[in-house]
Amino acid sequence: MRGKRTVFPLLAALSLLTFTLCLSREQAPRVISALPCDVPSDALVLFDGSNLENWQNRDGSAANWKLVDGAMEVNEGSIVTKQNFGDMQLHLEFRMPAPAVGEGQDRGNSGVYIHGNYEIQVLDSYENETYFDGQCAAVYKASPPLVNACRPPGIWQTYDIIFHAAELDDAGKVTKKATVTVLQNGVLVQDNLEISPTGGAMGNQELKKGPIMLQDHNHPVRFRNIWVREL
Ligand code: MG
Numbered sequence: 001m002r003g004k005r006t007v008f009p010l011l012a013a014l015s016l017l018t019f020t021l022c023l024s025r026e027q028a029p030r031v032i033s034a035l036p037c038d039v040p041s042d043a044l045v046l047f048d049g050s051n052l053e054n055w056q057n058r059d060g061s062a063a064n065w066k067l068v069d070g071a072m073e074v075n076e077g078s079i080v081t082k083q084n085f086g087d088m089q090l091h092l093e094f095r096m097p098a099p100a101v102g103e104g105q106d107r108g109n110s111g112v113y114i115h116g117n118y119e120i121q122v123l124d125s126y127e128n129e130t131y132f133d134g135q136c137a138a139v140y141k142a143s144p145p146l147v148n149a150c151r152p153p154g155i156w157q158t159y160d161i162i163f164h165a166a167e168l169d170d171a172g173k174v175t176k177k178a179t180v181t182v183l184q185n186g187v188l189v190q191d192n193l194e195i196s197p198t199g200g201a202m203g204n205q206e207l208k209k210g211p212i213m214l215q216d217h218n219h220p221v222r223f224r225n226i227w228v229r230e231l
Contacts (some may be wrong), residue, residue, distance in 0.1 A: 045224040071224040084209040087231035090161040096124040098154025104130040115210030116202030123133035126150040137189040145189035
């Protein structure tokens, strides 16, 4: 009995101490509203199907992509967000032209350029072979996707991208590389990968904050439901 009497108060004290330490070390995660397939309450909507007001051409002129059935379709040049973002969680949906036309890189080619610098390839890779680090969900010419999670042309697909910007010293030299994680249609396709600028982009100078660019590669790829949460 005597042993029990000393053990219980000791356990209680330890529990209280652990609880107190946890409270002091960590803040409770913010409560937000997020229904599956819906826009989180703290996200910035970059495209809701109604207009292109958050987007512009690379030279700053008005974006001219077509608005079709709640989506925007590639037209007359790549477009970039007017706003810049640092670390981010980005959601977007894309749809390949149907029926499929062309082969390899010439089928449903577009791209999501984080900071205008790092291309997550958008391509119709459904039963369409090309070089592995150029297929859909590749970090272009740097890393093939872990799996091919493509859906057929004409069916909407999703990208969920988590990006951490490169860390730079005062001279602009990279001290820690940017990283990216990508889920395509809910499937992990890039896993916390260190990345460098992929070329064919807005410039190779890595940034703390930059825009999101959607590529015009002469194919009528559509995008919809685009939102971002800066991290
Ligand atoms: Mg591309």
